[in-house]
Amino acid sequence: MDDQNRNLIFATVLSFLVILGWMFFFPPEQPVRDTTADNVAADADLAVADLPPSARVAGETVPDAPAAEVEAPRIPIDTPALAGSISLNGGRIDDLSLKRYRETLDPDSPIVDLLSPVGGGQPYYALFGWAPGGSLEFDDVPGANTPWRLVEGEELGVNRPVTLEWENGAGLTFRRVISVDDDYMFTIDQTVENRSGAAVRMAPYGTVARHGEPDTTGFFILHEGVVRMSDGELQELDYDDLPDLTADAREGAPADVIEVAGDGWVGFTDKYWMTTLVPGAGSAFTSVAKYVPRSDVYQTEARLPTMEIGDGQTATTTMQLFAGAKEWESILAYQNQGVDRFVDSIDWGWFFFLTKPIFVVLHWLNLAIGNMGWSIIVLTLCIKALLFPLAYKSYVSMAKMKELQPEMEKLKERAGDDRQKLQQEMMQLYKKEKVNPASGCLPILLQIPIFFSLYKVIFVTLELRHAPWIGWIRDLSAPDPSSILNLFGLLPWGVPDPSSFFAIVSLGVLPIFLGISMWLQQKLNPAPTDPTQQMIFAWMPWVFMFMLGNFASGLVLYWIANNTITFSQQYIIMRSQGYKPDVLGNILRGFKREKKEAK
Structure with a gap:
């Protein structure tokens, strides 16, 4: 056998073995059974009800949880990229579709649905609120089931923000201003005005929750699940990883908690779509990924530091929510605007230096x-x-x-x-x-x-x-x-x-x-x-x-x-x-x- 033919055979067989190994380790995608219909949340023990006690100050409690969806007024969302609505029950962003993308090649096929409310087949939503601290109780702060009222605006759109308001009856007035750009970034400004006669303590938070394990591509080459950036370090957690974290929590580890000093984001990624909480650039926050076993809910949280608001004072906090398609140009633009390494939310893989x-x-x-x-x-x-x-x-x-x-x-x-x-x-x-x-x-x-x-x-x-x-x-x-x-x-x-x-x-x-x-x-x-x-x-x-x-x-x-x-x-x-x-x-x-x- 001459050396030239030996080299050709070696290269060909090596290529064949690599492809064969690729097919073995990365098999063709298989359909995954939809389990979310078995896990529709109907009790009041969901989502943020299981926030672990880490990063709390003494005497703080946890916010309440979204119960099964009730009839509540909705605020329409209409932008060049998005369609949907916000529920005034908790002020949840829980109904969102992507106008630019359809399910199939058929031009008459439905547009892609991203978020859906509790009570549907696959609840997936974002909610925001305040965790009570000090002498405050659940009923004193807005949570997942707070009955907000619309005080400004009629429809959320580009350059058309809406303002929600709720009073707790004890001197605290909460306002939430929600705005959205022409792509996929929401901005949520939360304000509390204290006229209670005493200083109060509370911590703002944002949560993205998914009820039941969602349909995934099921292909090893692709990551679908939690994705987050914490001070320049990217972390990816599969849905299968989160129950193991909860098992550790029973032994004292409160889910997967990372204290972010300055820049980061946390959320869920699908193959082409993503829902991510983005605290302001340079803001310290607590990044949490967890699984709530008794309600079968996967969730990510961004908890901002506890604030003390004196009597007669007003405090405001801001957080952003990316909910949309992982378009490279859009994500790169957000990165250039200060969202740290946002393009890494796309799964570039081990060969990122080539991909x-x-x-x-x-x-x-x-x-x-x-x-x-x-x-x-x-x-x-x-x-x-x-x-x-x-x-x-x-x-x-x-x-x-x-x-x-x-x-x-x-x-x-x-x-x-x-x-x-x-x-x-x-x-x-x-x-x-x-x-x-x-x-x-x-x-x-x-x-x-x-x-x-x-x-x-x-x-x-x-x-x-x-x-x-x-x-x-x-x-x-x-x-x-x-x-x-x-x-x-x-x-x-x-x-x-x-x-x-x-x-x-x-x-x-x-x-x-x-x-x-x-x-x-x-x-x-x-x-x-x-x-x-x-x-x-x-x-x-x-x-x-x-x-x-x-x-x-x-x-x-x-x-x-x-x-x-x-x-x-x-x-x-x-x-x-x-x-x-x-x-x-x-x-x-x-x-x-x-x-x-x-x-």
């Missing part, structure tokens, strides 16, 4: 070209241009290896069965001719982290969701919808569900082109004489074709473009070095050999 720049370039290309599919192809050209110096050395080395084939055959004849002598003489020949037999592997090895990083970008970033390319490819984040089983739509029957096992044989146009492009690239070199090598090379393109058939179309498109450019580069460079690849001859000889073997 971030790859996405930025892809996003810029999409803005310039106007089509994400063509942008992926241009991005491939850019990546190949960056790797061209290595590719050039590799292909020059391969061409020289081909020129040395007659000399290598003579060495094999002289060495006979003495493999040690053969290896020594080959190494002397490589050194004399300045040929590196391992250089052919390097470009392929460098492609592996780039491949994974691009897959991460295509899978997790919102900008690829429902992004069309040409014709039948209307969503580059989803597999090719065409299928060879119905002749790509010419026959009247359907195809297997993408989540079923039989979907692996339901190959679309792009996966087939992928297999062909790998096969042609393979034929650029003369077929090896060793039968084992022949078998590996013969099957590898088609194995990859089936394995990648259910990957995102954008990733398959990248691989096809990469194979095509690699083929062109290798052909031109090898010809420039005096070696003329006989691609057509290799194909014809391969057919003849296969026909002969069949007889």
Whole structure:
């Protein structure tokens, strides 16, 4: 077995093993059973009722909890990006939909729902209030079920804030001003005026709560659950992690509590959407992630320091709430406005040093070209241009290896069965001719982290969701919808569900082109004489074709473009070095050999 073919087999088998390991550790997404319908909260023991006592001052109590939804007036929300309403029962932001996004590609499909009130199938909401301290009781401060009244404004919109008010009957007047920008950031200003005749103590807080474990993608590559930034340190907690934290709480650890000195945020992230509490830049607060087992509620909290308000004084506190789509440009704009490292709320993964720049370039290309599919192809050209110096050395080395084939055959004849002598003489020949037999592997090895990083970008970033390319490819984040089983739509029957096992044989146009492009690239070199090598090379393109058939179309498109450019580069460079690849001859000889073997 010559070294060139050994290197090619090594690189190919390594790539195959990496892909196989990827499929094993990151299996295709599976539907997750909806458990929230079993956990609709109907008692008064929910959400913030279980705030742990950490960071309280002596004598403080905890706020009350949202009971089952009652009939209460609502304030409409209408902005270019959002639609929904705020309940005057607790002043909860619990009804929110995203106008710019639909559930499916069908233009008549419903817009995406983000937040929903208690009493529905999947309660998910944000609420704000004050935790009583000192001599105050629950009834003295606003909480989850406070009956607010609207005193200013009729509809929440851009430059149209609304003001809520509540008096406790004991000299304390609370006001809440809610405003929203033209994207996804709410600002909540809470004010308390003290006319009680004595100083009072209380602590403002914000809470985001989810009843029951939500539907998730169920894909290991993607984080869905708690995401938070605490003084520059990012933390991600899966939903499965939170019950374990509660178990620790029974032994004295009050959930997962972090004291943030200056900058941070905390909330829940889905694949494309996020709901996050953002205290003001430079504000110290207590960041809490927890699970309430008796009511099956997952929640995050941002608790601001306790305030003392003297008689006749007024105190105001501000907190923001991001509730919307993880659009890179919007999140970056909020980061530039002071939300510390907000772009890290997007799950860039372990290869963040590659995924971030790859996405930025892809996003810029999409803005310039106007089509994400063509942008992926241009991005491939850019990546190949960056790797061209290595590719050039590799292909020059391969061409020289081909020129040395007659000399290598003579060495094999002289060495006979003495493999040690053969290896020594080959190494002397490589050194004399300045040929590196391992250089052919390097470009392929460098492609592996780039491949994974691009897959991460295509899978997790919102900008690829429902992004069309040409014709039948209307969503580059989803597999090719065409299928060879119905002749790509010419026959009247359907195809297997993408989540079923039989979907692996339901190959679309792009996966087939992928297999062909790998096969042609393979034929650029003369077929090896060793039968084992022949078998590996013969099957590898088609194995990859089936394995990648259910990957995102954008990733398959990248691989096809990469194979095509690699083929062109290798052909031109090898010809420039005096070696003329006989691609057509290799194909014809391969057919003849296969026909002969069949007889």
